[in-house]
Amino acid sequence: MYLKRLQPFIYLGAFYILISFILRFIFIFHPLTTSRFSILEGTQMSLIGFINDALIFVLLSSLFVLYLTFISNTKYYHPWGGIILAILIFTTLYCIFYPIRIFREHGNLYAIIIILLSIKTLIFALLLYSNTSRFIVRNTIYFFIIFFYIFFILLNAVGEFLFWNEFGTRYNFIALDYIQNFKLLIGNILESYPISILLSVIIPISLCLTWIIYDKTKDNLIQLPTFQQKLKLIFPYIISAVLIGLFLISFMGQSKHPNNFYREIEANGLYKLYQTFIHNNNTNDFNSPTLASSQTYQFVSQAPPPNPPKIIKGEAEEQHKNVVLISVKSISASFLAHYGNTQNLTPFLDSLAQKSLLFTNMYATGIRSVYGLEALTLNIPPTVEESIVKRKNSSNKNTSGGVFKSKGYLIKYLYGGYNGFDNMQDFFRKNGYDVVGPESFRPHEISFANTWGISDEDMARKAIQIMNGEADSGKPFFNHWMTASNHRPFTYPDGKIEIPSTAKSREGGVKYTDYSLRKFFEMAKRQKWYNNTVFVIVADHCSYTTGKSELSVEGYRIPAMIYSPDGSIPAQHFNTLMSQIDLMPTLWGLLNFSHPDVFLGRDVMKPNYIPRAYIASQQDLGYIKDNYLTIISADTSIKQYQLQQKYSNLPAEFNIYYYPAPIKQPIRNLVNEAMTNYKRVYP
Structure with a gap:
């Protein structure tokens, strides 16, 4: 019985991991991926990527877990049904007329929440006052949620591919900027890509896969689990989700591989987007312990320009x-x-x-x-x-x-x-x-x-x-x-x-x-x-x-x-x-x-x-000098590369391609200069 209840999660998780594996394979051989990897490196990327994707799916499945947890007939019994409906109506009306501050600051989020609350209230009212419709509506919602997950997985895969095709990386702050400018994002997508063709492929595939999973798991809705059985299902999930969350915060995205393409391919795109969102709202990233506690901190203290400032004099008459x-x-x-x-x-x-x-x-x-x-x-x-x-x-x-x-x-x-x-x-x-x-x-x-x-x-x-x-x-x-x-x-x-x-x-x-x-x-x-x-x-x-x-x-x-x-x-x-x-x-x-x-x-x-x-x-933050690239990152790390110009038939001044050779022990004076000059922008 326990494994039977887990069937929809197993099917959806396997599908998500399979699509992610295919996407990772495509990225390895994509023209923008200028690095070439050995079979061992490809296997390592796939294995770490599998772990990343599995962990992320556990968190993504929280909506499904929440839905299945609250499936019940007892909540419609008198007087609980009326009380719950009243709470839903009050909450919806309150959010419409007295929106919480965070909703006002994020208009798109506010609109989505109002729509979802309204739909939930209407569906609950329908189920409360129509016993005959309850089973049909419940199965329809179950089918739709499975469809939503499959459609989202496919749509995200297409989105990640197109983003890599454009920028050669997983989702980053560029993707976040577009998401935050929703109107421009939609207009840009509609004018840039054959959306009708893409949807005409994604929707039928999603419907077919949804029907297969629904047909194999719909019996779970005939005999609903008791409260004790639900606890046995949800308690391990909560423990797992908390541990995974702590693990992601502590370790995920901390790959130390020197090749940037390697790090991007093994990563999970959705988690990269989440990381970008968190960093984008943290204005103190570059007041990091690395900068603050470094022995070179004495070099980054800059006095403000004199008032009035020094004047740079022209060498002849000004040409206006x-x-x-x-x-x-x-x-x-x-x-x-x-x-x-x-x-x-x-x-x-x-x-x-x-x-x-x-x-x-x-x-x-x-x-x-x-x-x-x-x-x-x-x-x-x-x-x-x-x-x-x-x-x-x-x-x-x-x-x-x-x-x-x-x-x-x-x-x-x-x-x-x-x-x-x-x-x-x-x-x-x-x-x-x-x-x-x-x-x-x-x-x-x-x-x-x-x-x-x-x-x-x-x-x-x-x-x-x-x-x-x-x-x-x-x-x-x-x-x-x-x-x-x-x-x-x-x-x-x-x-x-x-x-x-x-x-x-x-x-x-x-x-x-x-x-x-x-x-x-x-x-x-x-x-x-x-x-x-x-x-x-x-x-x-x-x-x-x-x-x-x-x-x-x-x-x-x-x-x-x-x-x-x-x-x-x-x-x-x-x-x-x-x-x-x-x-x-x-x-x-x-x-x-x-x-x-x-x-x-x-x-x-x-x-x-x-x-x-x-x-x-x-x-x-990068600093190029004397054929070295010094990078100060928000994750408190400092890296340095020696820039070795690649062979070209072009004159040296027009040869833009370099091989970045990692330096194990960064040259200290270049690190000091980089920190000094950037600190002038971040006083």
């Missing part, structure tokens, strides 16, 4: 040229022909690079637009957990726009995407920028838009219109334009490039953005302000960051160039290592600007510049 900063969405260096790409995806950028001051060895600070905006606007190393751009207390900062504004410039931020996603509009407005977004467009000015925003080509036309108006004012202008089209769903107007929009490919998104930039420059050349303008083109971040180490250096390599039509900034290659945060201070040096020394970015053209770069993800 117009400046157009274009942060190009998700353009990794690997997309440009200069760095070895043979797909001809960026013909315009490649041609412009030949006429520009090209920074061949620049690294993005992060893997999201907000980190690129932070680097280009605030000129500071990356902030983990949550970018300053997204924080509520993000007003009145020292910004690139502020430097230009102090010199009489008109400053604007132009973005065709829907800015509410990352708090962009609010951030730039609170820091003195005028914002030009989708609400600035008239209907006839939009030829194409998708869930993510207005096409880059439309934004290019709007930018020319804006800049013409600024030029007529007689004042110089600084405009920061961020492109938007190179983002999933990767759709754009048909007939513009040879890759059809229906392909919904990243290559198409890259090429359409390059096409739009060419159109922008073609229009700009016809304007009177063109020759008196400096154009700065840089990626906001890269398109991928997967690799053997926690932070893949080739994934953070981005293109950057400064183009001056009048030749005042000569075309050349600058091959020295630099960070994205150095781009604007370097531009100010080229324009001979004097400005307060309140930024951590440096002018790389100065003889006292010390080459280094900052790269980071949500939970790892």
Whole structure:
């Protein structure tokens, strides 16, 4: 009898573990998984993954356990049935009219809870007042719950595959950001993937498997267990769930394998998402014992900048040229022909690079637009957990726009995407920028838009219109334009490039953005302000960051160039290592600007510049210097890798690929420097 009651859990658990095993096998051989593993390593990953999945399923089955625990006929007897129904009605009405604070703060969660409470109340009322319907309704609910589990398991597997296909990793903070922006998530999914086809496959499979499990286990509902029998079933589950929870908190996700792909493949995606949620709500991760108790803590104490701050003096008369900063969405260096790409995806950028001051060895600070905006606007190393751009207390900062504004410039931020996603509009407005977004467009000015925003080509036309108006004012202008089209769903107007929009490919998104930039420059050349303008083109971040180490250096390599039509900034290659945060201070040096020394970015053209770069993800802070990568992680660990450049036919400055060799004993002075520089951002 005991084993018979466990049958539905055994069937569902076996199905979940099987699907997880297949998914893990796919990840091992996925093209984005650049590591190759031995049979022994594959077996170890599968075994540890099996344990991880089994433990997670025990916790996932809590909903099913809860349902089966409360199946009973006695709760409908007088007077308990009426009392329970009254409690359910009161609870539902109270939550509707007097929502608990946590519900108000999470609108989607609040709506789901209200719906579930309402359904539960209606079903209980139906079962209470209709004895004849009780067995039918109970079996229907039982069937639906089994269907829900199978459908969720399959849907999650598809989601994990698509996420790996995009980012080469299990669910992380990017997935969490999308979940928290539910409307954008749904719109993006509907426009990016063939949802109708996927559902037409997943739903029938789920129904068939549900019927098989239901047919084999439905007899459990004929003779319901007594209270004593339920205790025998639920007590071991509670003990197991508590022990598993403690185990997960203490050990799971603590793999020490040096290969990042290995750690990701053996992990469980749902638990990784949970970990991300916990870390995302813990702002003290980097005040860790490793930093606080380290012998090097004396090095990280930084005095605040002097008030008033030191002034960096220009070496000649200031050149108040117009400046157009274009942060190009998700353009990794690997997309440009200069760095070895043979797909001809960026013909315009490649041609412009030949006429520009090209920074061949620049690294993005992060893997999201907000980190690129932070680097280009605030000129500071990356902030983990949550970018300053997204924080509520993000007003009145020292910004690139502020430097230009102090010199009489008109400053604007132009973005065709829907800015509410990352708090962009609010951030730039609170820091003195005028914002030009989708609400600035008239209907006839939009030829194409998708869930993510207005096409880059439309934004290019709007930018020319804006800049013409600024030029007529007689004042110089600084405009920061961020492109938007190179983002999933990767759709754009048909007939513009040879890759059809229906392909919904990243290559198409890259090429359409390059096409739009060419159109922008073609229009700009016809304007009177063109020759008196400096154009700065840089990626906001890269398109991928997967690799053997926690932070893949080739994934953070981005293109950057400064183009001056009048030749005042000569075309050349600058091959020295630099960070994205150095781009604007370097531009100010080229324009001979004097400005307060309140930024951590440096002018790389100065003889006292010390080459280094900052790269980071949500939970790892990276510091590149002297061909070493030092990583400070939120889990209190410090790792270091020697970067050995891989063989390539390309010149060394364009070879972006390195083999990260783990260092057993990190070089102490590099660790000290990393801690010192990052602590300046986390005082």
